[in-house]
Amino acid sequence: MKEFIKTIKDYAVLLNKCSTWHNSKDILAPIITEANTELAADCYIYEFYCYISIIVDLMNKYEIRFKEGKGAFKYKFPQAAANKAGKPMFLAQKNGQTQFQICAGTKINGLIDSEENHPDISFQLPSASDNPTHNDLIIIIDAKFSEQEGSLPKTEVYKFGMIIDLFELRGLPKDKIKFHKYEGFSANCLITNGKAYSDPSNIQLLQKYAMKEIEKFYPSNTYNIIG
Amino acid sequence: MSALAINTQYVDILPINNQSFSQKGFEGSFAINSALDQLLIKENDEIIIASPFQKDLIFISEGIIAKVNSINPIPPTQELITKRKLDGLPPPKETFSHNFKIKITKELETNNLLSDLEYSIKSVYRFNNPIVHFQQQFRSLSKQDYDTIVHGWVYAARTTFGKLINAIPRQNKLEFMLQAMDHFSTVDFRDIALDEGVVFLYNYIDRRILSRGRLLVATNKLIKDHLSDIIPSEEIGFFNPKTKQTNNLNLQASAFEDLFQLENKSNIIKFIKKSISEDSQLEQRFLQIFKNETWPIDLSI
Numbered sequence: 001m002k003e004f005i006k007t008i009k010d011y012a013v014l015l016n017k018c019s020t021w022h023n024s025k026d027i028l029a030p031i032i033t034e035a036n037t038e039l040a041a042d043c044y045i046y047e048f049y050c051y052i053s054i055i056v057d058l059m060n061k062y063e064i065r066f067k068e069g070k071g072a073f074k075y076k077f078p079q080a081a082a083n084k085a086g087k088p089m090f091l092a093q094k095n096g097q098t099q100f101q102i103c104a105g106t107k108i109n110g111l112i113d114s115e116e117n118h119p120d121i122s123f124q125l126p127s128a129s130d131n132p133t134h135n136d137l138i139i140i141i142d143a144k145f146s147e148q149e150g151s152l153p154k155t156e157v158y159k160f161g162m163i164i165d166l167f168e169l170r171g172l173p174k175d176k177i178k179f180h181k182y183e184g185f186s187a188n189c190l191i192t193n194g195k196a197y198s199d200p201s202n203i204q205l206l207q208k209y210a211m212k213e214i215e216k217f218y219p220s221n222t223y224n225i226i227g
Numbered sequence: 228m229s230a231l232a233i234n235t236q237y238v239d240i241l242p243i244n245n246q247s248f249s250q251k252g253f254e255g256s257f258a259i260n261s262a263l264d265q266l267l268i269k270e271n272d273e274i275i276i277a278s279p280f281q282k283d284l285i286f287i288s289e290g291i292i293a294k295v296n297s298i299n300p301i302p303p304t305q306e307l308i309t310k311r312k313l314d315g316l317p318p319p320k321e322t323f324s325h326n327f328k329i330k331i332t333k334e335l336e337t338n339n340l341l342s343d344l345e346y347s348i349k350s351v352y353r354f355n356n357p358i359v360h361f362q363q364q365f366r367s368l369s370k371q372d373y374d375t376i377v378h379g380w381v382y383a384a385r386t387t388f389g390k391l392i393n394a395i396p397r398q399n400k401l402e403f404m405l406q407a408m409d410h411f412s413t414v415d416f417r418d419i420a421l422d423e424g425v426v427f428l429y430n431y432i433d434r435r436i437l438s439r440g441r442l443l444v445a446t447n448k449l450i451k452d453h454l455s456d457i458i459p460s461e462e463i464g465f466f467n468p469k470t471k472q473t474n475n476l477n478l479q480a481s482a483f484e485d486l487f488q489l490e491n492k493s494n495i496i497k498f499i500k501k502s503i504s505e506d507s508q509l510e511q512r513f514l515q516i517f518k519n520e521t522w523p524i525d526l527s528i
Contacts, residue, residue, distance in 0.1 A: 001337075001338060001379075001381055001383075001502070001505075001506075002337070002338065004381070004383060004498070004499075004502040005338055005343050005381060005386070007489070007493050007495070007498065008386060008387055008390050008391075008499070009342065009343075009390065010489060011390070011391075011486070011489055011490075011495060012390040012391060012393075012394040013394070014482060014485050014486040014489060015391065015394040015395065015432065015436070015486065016394040016395070017482045018436065018440055018479070018482045018483050018486050019394070019395045019396055019399065019436050020396055021472065021474040021479060022474070022475060022478040022479045022482060023472075023473065023474065023475055023478060024467075024470070024472030024473065024474055025470075025472065026467055026470060026472050026474060027396045027398055027399065028436055028439055028440075028479075029399060029435040029436050029439060030398070031398045031399065031401070031402040032402070043439070044465060045439045045442050045443060045446075046439075046442055048442075048446055048465070048476075049442045049445060049446045052446050052449050052450060052454075053446075053449060055454070056449050056453045056454065059453060059454075064454075064457060065457065066454075066457045066458045072466045072471075072473060073466055074462075075458065075459060075462035075463050075464070076462075076463070076464045076465055076466040076473055076474075077463075077464075077465055077466070078465070078466060078468060079465040079466060079467040079468070079469075079474070080467070080468065080469070082468065147434045147435065147438060148434070218441075218442075219441055219442065219444075219445035
């Protein structure tokens, strides 16, 4: 019983420390209500895990440089979608020449003025400015977290298809991104830790919108690419 | 009163022999000051000596009231009489010093901190600061609570549930309660067994909090292992434009690493289940004691 008491006390102290951000009052798992169901899938922690995983993979094929942000954003990434200016990002280079920019949660102006969007990860041309438009995009990736590890909802897949269309990304990418282990990610991708929406035997919808689904993407898991 | 706890922060225990009140065989005396001329403390009542210990309370020894020595009236001081008069208040009444002789019969050594027993003592319900229940010269104890303390008996299911639920932020506690109400079709949890509650709670924590922790640990490792040449890995994190809070990834991931290490060492949920089932007789005893009690969730923490 003595060991039980010690373990449960130690565990509670650590759980208390972990469940609120260490140096702020933000709670780690914001509550999900009917009014903010999107919050459930748009988890910045998962998005950042996907972003860093991809950066590390690209290191095998490119020289990766870090571009600092400004002020509070010097080494800190925005916790929610934001404008590109002053935010940190990574650059993929070859022989000192930037091949493309890899941005997290950046606002992109689309074909239709009112329809801006913030893909979780965007691959942008080296010439892309701080106010990028769809013309600066190579491919986009969205990350969707599912606590229940369920399937991607139909609405998410359709929405992503619509964004691809609004960004005019249904054709061949403007550049070929060379991945290493993640070969097959070089397309517009919807990544999830849960399951894909599409059946691997019927990928017509994914082909129509030039997209792929990557399922079960989570630490220590084996992921599948569909599309 | 058949049992009471005496807090040495408010009561001086004076030795008659040369022993300490933590030792078996100690004999000594103490006095309680009260506005009452009669206290319900009798000869042969069982006593527990408790003392503050860091931010906790330690139950040091058990014994008995060997004798009710005397009750001495204490007239109010002249200073107090004058002060009350100046304040326009009625004159103060006399108080009483109740003197007792005690004998210590046993030193307490097992699970004898209040933080060990807070979820096993029925009269404790302020889990944000359980010591308040003992912050007085003495308090009466039910026979059941007295036995729990002197034996260091722990209600494993309730302790697990309480320690875990009261460790998470209030927002998550409320969310958990709503989900549990829905899951168990109840509004007050009284009829739902605590060990079922523990499993549901652990699943909630795993799904909502630990799943994010695993991501933080993995991301931090990727940064440390691969990117530390190009970025100061310990500085990386998030900035929340809404709250203007800066959240450091490395610090949070380190805390989760410690948590997962503890989980791996003990396989926490199996370990808890084993501890709960280990002494089923004791759990049955506590089930009876806490029969009509709801789950120990303190929303003030």
